[in-house]
Amino acid sequence: xxxxxxxxxxxxxxxxxxxxxxxxxxxxxxxxxxxxxxxxxxxxxxxxxxxxxxxxxxxxxxxxxxxxxxxxxxxxxxxxxxxxxxxxxxxxxxxxxxxxxxxxxxxxxxxxxxxxxxxxxxxxxxxxxxxxxxxxxxxxxxxxxxxxxxxxxxxxxxxxxxxxxxxxxxxxxxxxxxxxxxxxxxxxxxxxxxxxxxxxxxxxxxxxxxxxxxxxxxxxxxxxxxxxxxxxxxxxxxxxxxxxxxxxxxxxxxxxxxxxxxxxxxxxxxxxxxxxxxxxxxxxxxxxxxxxxxxxxxxxxxxxxxxxxxxxxxxxxxxxxxxxxxxxxxxxxxxxxxxxxxxxxxxxxxxxxxxxxxxxxxxxxxxxxxxxxxxxx
Amino acid sequence: xxxxxxxxxxxxxxxxxxxxxxxxxxxxxxxxxxxxxxxxxxxxxxxxxxxxxxxxxxxxxxxxxxxxxxxxxxxxxxxxxxxxxxxxxxxxxxxxxxxxxxxxxxxxxxxxxxxxxxxxxxxxxxxxxxxxxxxxxxxxxxxxxxxxxxxxxxxxxxxxxxxxxxxxxxxxxxxxxxxxxxxxxxxxxxxxxxxxxxxxxxxxxxxxxxxxxxxxxxxxxxxxxxxxxxxxxxxxxxxxxxxxxxxxxxxxxxxxxxxxxxxxxxxxxxxxxxxxxxxxxxxxxxxxxxxxxxxxxxxxxxxxxxxxxxxxxxxxxxxxxxxxxxxxxxxxxxxxxxxxxxxxxxxxxxxxxxxxxxxxxxxxxxxxxxxxxxxxxxxxxxxxxxxxxxxxxxxxxxxxxxxxxxxxxxxxxxxxxxxxxxxxxxxxxxxxxxxxxxxxxxxxxxxxxxxxxxxxxxxxxxxxxx
Numbered sequence: 087x088x089x090x091x092x093x094x095x096x097x098x099x100x101x102x103x104x105x106x107x108x109x110x111x112x113x114x115x116x117x118x119x120x121x122x123x124x125x126x127x128x129x130x131x132x133x134x135x136x137x138x139x140x141x142x143x144x145x146x147x148x149x150x151x152x153x154x155x156x157x158x159x160x161x162x163x164x165x166x167x168x169x170x171x172x173x174x175x176x177x178x179x180x181x182x183x184x185x186x187x188x189x190x191x192x193x194x195x196x197x198x199x200x201x202x203x204x205x206x207x208x209x210x211x212x213x214x215x216x217x218x219x220x221x222x223x224x225x226x227x228x229x230x231x232x233x234x235x236x237x238x239x240x241x242x243x244x245x246x247x248x249x250x251x252x253x254x255x256x257x258x259x260x261x262x263x264x265x266x267x268x269x270x271x272x273x274x275x276x277x278x279x280x281x282x283x284x285x286x287x288x289x290x291x292x293x294x295x296x297x298x299x300x301x302x303x304x305x306x307x308x309x310x311x312x313x314x315x316x317x318x319x320x321x322x323x324x325x326x327x328x329x330x331x332x333x334x335x336x337x338x339x340x341x342x343x344x345x346x347x348x349x350x351x352x353x354x355x356x357x358x359x360x361x362x363x364x365x366x367x368x369x370x371x372x373x374x375x376x377x378x379x380x381x382x383x384x385x386x387x388x389x390x391x392x393x394x395x396x397x398x399x400x401x402x403x404x405x406x407x408x409x410x411x412x413x414x415x416x417x418x419x420x421x422x423x424x425x426x427x428x429x430x431x432x433x434x435x436x437x438x439x440x441x442x443x444x445x446x447x448x449x450x451x452x453x454x455x456x457x458x459x460x461x462x463x
Numbered sequence: 464x465x466x467x468x469x470x471x472x473x474x475x476x477x478x479x480x481x482x483x484x485x486x487x488x489x490x491x492x493x494x495x496x497x498x499x500x501x502x503x504x505x506x507x508x509x510x511x512x513x514x515x516x517x518x519x520x521x522x523x524x525x526x527x528x529x530x531x532x533x534x535x536x537x538x539x540x541x542x543x544x545x546x547x548x549x550x551x552x553x554x555x556x557x558x559x560x561x562x563x564x565x566x567x568x569x570x571x572x573x574x575x576x577x578x579x580x581x582x583x584x585x586x587x588x589x590x591x592x593x594x595x596x597x598x599x600x601x602x603x604x605x606x607x608x609x610x611x612x613x614x615x616x617x618x619x620x621x622x623x624x625x626x627x628x629x630x631x632x633x634x635x636x637x638x639x640x641x642x643x644x645x646x647x648x649x650x651x652x653x654x655x656x657x658x659x660x661x662x663x664x665x666x667x668x669x670x671x672x673x674x675x676x677x678x679x680x681x682x683x684x685x686x687x688x689x690x691x692x693x694x695x696x697x698x699x700x701x702x703x704x705x706x707x708x709x710x711x712x713x714x715x716x717x718x719x720x721x722x723x724x725x726x727x728x729x730x731x732x733x734x735x736x737x738x739x740x741x742x743x744x745x746x747x748x749x750x751x752x753x754x755x756x757x758x759x760x761x762x763x764x765x766x767x768x769x770x771x772x773x774x775x776x777x778x779x780x781x782x783x784x785x786x787x788x789x790x791x792x793x794x795x796x797x798x799x800x801x802x803x804x805x806x807x808x809x810x811x812x813x814x815x816x817x818x819x820x821x822x823x824x825x826x827x828x829x830x831x832x833x834x835x836x837x838x839x840x841x842x843x844x845x846x847x848x849x850x851x852x853x854x855x856x857x858x859x860x861x862x863x864x865x866x867x868x869x870x871x872x873x874x875x876x877x878x879x880x881x882x883x884x885x886x887x888x889x890x891x892x893x894x895x896x897x898x899x900x901x902x903x904x905x906x907x908x909x910x911x912x913x914x915x916x917x918x919x920x921x922x923x924x925x926x927x928x929x
Contacts, residue, residue: 118783123595129593163595165595301574
């Protein structure tokens with residue numbers, strides 16, 4: 087008699103219309119177990135958010151998964167984690183769902199597929215194509231562009247119009263793609279009306295990486311069961327390094343277009359200072375995160391989505407490192423190929439942003455917005 | 464056969480064992496202290512990994528407990544649920560030491576939830592472990608490693624060797640290599656839990672019924688040390704049928720179902736046995752106060768199976784459960800799905816429905832919805848089962864822990880059956896909890912006993928050799 091027998095977990099399917107092996111089905115099963123246990127309710131935002139549900143739809147899972155920062159505390163604390171047959175593993179299961187949620191909301195979705203299936207190949211091709219583009223445009227030259235002869239001026243190598251043209255086009259497309267993706271995701275998880283204080287709170291949670299700090303900022307159990315703040319530390323280096331580089335780029339554009347100040351800029355100018363500091367921060371942060379990922383306990387690593395993480399880290403490293411190298415070799419004969427390479431990488435990076443792990447920032451922000459709004463009520 | 468020597472050997476790997484080992488080591492960091500955990504590393508911690516909180520008295524609000532909870536109130540709570548089967552002297556002894564137990568836990572890396580949050584509203588009486596019992600176990604193991612305590616996983620203590628009243632060595636099975644070894648020490652702490660995972664022993668005590676019992680906790684509490692102590696003429700207290708048994712979902716795995724196997728809707732509907740007959744007042748009291756007696760009730764029904772049946776009206780009144788309920792649109796269909804006699808179930812429910820006296824339903828208080836005229840009345844929360852779909856959770860007895868153990872004094876030293884004390888043998892945790900209470904249970908008291916007596920056992924074991 088079925089009802090008096092113990093459950094056979096491997097063959098358990100609640101919903102026949104759904105693939106029993108789909109990560110959503112598996113993760114939902116874990117959530118039901120979590121909800122009947124609730125020992126983790128004090129750990130992070132995920133568990134109080136989970137308690138609001140009795141049943142879980144795919145959309146609910148998209149929301150919960152993006153609240154998770156994969157600190158892995160709940161895995162080590164879980165009495166039902168493998169080898170227990172309930173096989174509750176929120177960090178790895180949610181990592182896979184996050185990847186699915188990026189894929190499902192990305193715009194345009196065909197590009198998402200291109201960069202999902204053959205990320206390394208597609209990105210390499212992209213870099214090569216862009217590289218050739220720069221080479222070609224330099225060879226043809228551009229008589230309408232600025233032609234300054236000063237040493238170290240990039241526009242003597244790559245025509246101004248070409249540079250501005252490709253960068254603006256890429257930038258606009260990237261922003262558009264991210265915006266549409268985010269709007270789709272916000273709609274899926276149904277972000278409620280946001281008050282100003284919730285917005286500020288969320289901004290703070292994101293900017294301080296509150297949920298990578300674990301309980302009372304004592305750190306999290308990553309890369310292994312011994313708690314530390316090392317991951318948060320490297321992530322801050324990466325995130326703020328990126329912000330610095332971004333400021334450098336924007337300020338350089340303003341200098342050129344509006345102030346008539348052309349590169350190379352002096353060391354203590356906005357573009358140079360932010361670029362240099364940001365580049366160094368990025369290199370350190372990204373390398374740190376990379377090593378932590380390599381070293382991480384295999385039980386908290388999700389093999390399905392981790393490729394995406396490595397890809398982003400590599401890209402960030404190449405972009406920032408090539409920028410720093412460029413700065414060092416400004417007056418050497420290597421300048422020209424280095425410049426082509428760096429610019430191709432930066433451009434390629436902007437192209438793949440909407441289809442990369444980079445979007446976790448936006449998805450997590452939106453999920454936290456929803457969480458903070460619901461907590462406020 | 465290998466022989467190794469230590470100063471103190473602690474048998475067991477749960478809360479009590481860890482508290483003992485850490486306390487002993489901290490008495491003198493030069494001591495060689497060993498922990499023998501019979502499970503592999505990933506299953507370490509015995510039943511402690513399934514616990515959630517520690518009950519603690521306190522005179523004023525603390526960071527982890529609200530309001531105040533006096534020794535007297537604490538004792539009265541224990542006295543009530545045990546129907547007086549409490550050793551007042553020992554219970555008060557434990558209770559008065561609980562504030563130090565919380566401090567000890569905090570000092571050694573155990574984290575508690577801030578007192579203002581908690582689903583069971585026990586923030587006043589119980590301090591909740593942040594992340595649950597496994598988090599506590601991990602914290603203590605980290606601490607033990609840092610202190611340089613030798614931890615042996617998959618080392619099962621089989622027997623104790625005595626010379627007079629002094630324990631000399633422990634016979635250990637290394638399960639990884641399947642070899643036996645003798646470990647010598649100057650003092651021993653037995654904190655290896657009860658025997659509830661030993662199905663054969665349960666069957667000796669309960670008869671064939673035990674074949675249908677589920678074990679809510681670890682599979683490693685085989686009671687080998689209890690047997691060894693019995694054989695070595697330690698003073699045994701309690702009988703093997705005493706323990707904590709609750710009604711849990713019948714579909715739960717045989718071991719380690721833990722908290723999630725809980726079924727919370729019993730008091731909101733009716734419960735029938737395999738003949739589709741009711742057998743006890745489901746609405747006698749709130750479920751958290753009654754779930755412990757339902758284990759025994761179900762154990763005494765034929766085939767140790769029962770079915771909790773509710774309808775859709777009360778669906779939102781209880782916590783979601785690990786297993787999806789069995790759902791049916793009619794009573795007939797439900798009977799068919801769970802394999803009960805259709806006519807009998809129909810009749811039971813019709814009679815019940817006809818006897819319900821309407822009241823003002825409120826599941827958060829003892830309301831006035833009851834039945835009148837039934838052989839077994841339902842005294843609260845009696846609503847007609849008339850709104851499909853109907854839901855059913857099958858129930859089985861789930862054994863949490865056993866009370867039979869060894870008698871100890873207030874320094875955790877084990878008594879021999881001639882009422883003298885062993886010189887260097889101490890006990891802590893489940894294996895001596897029967898000194899304090901022998902029936903019933905209040906949430907979180909096991910962890911209080913384990914921590915208080917674990918520390919005492921460790922410190923006094925250290926004192927023996929200092």
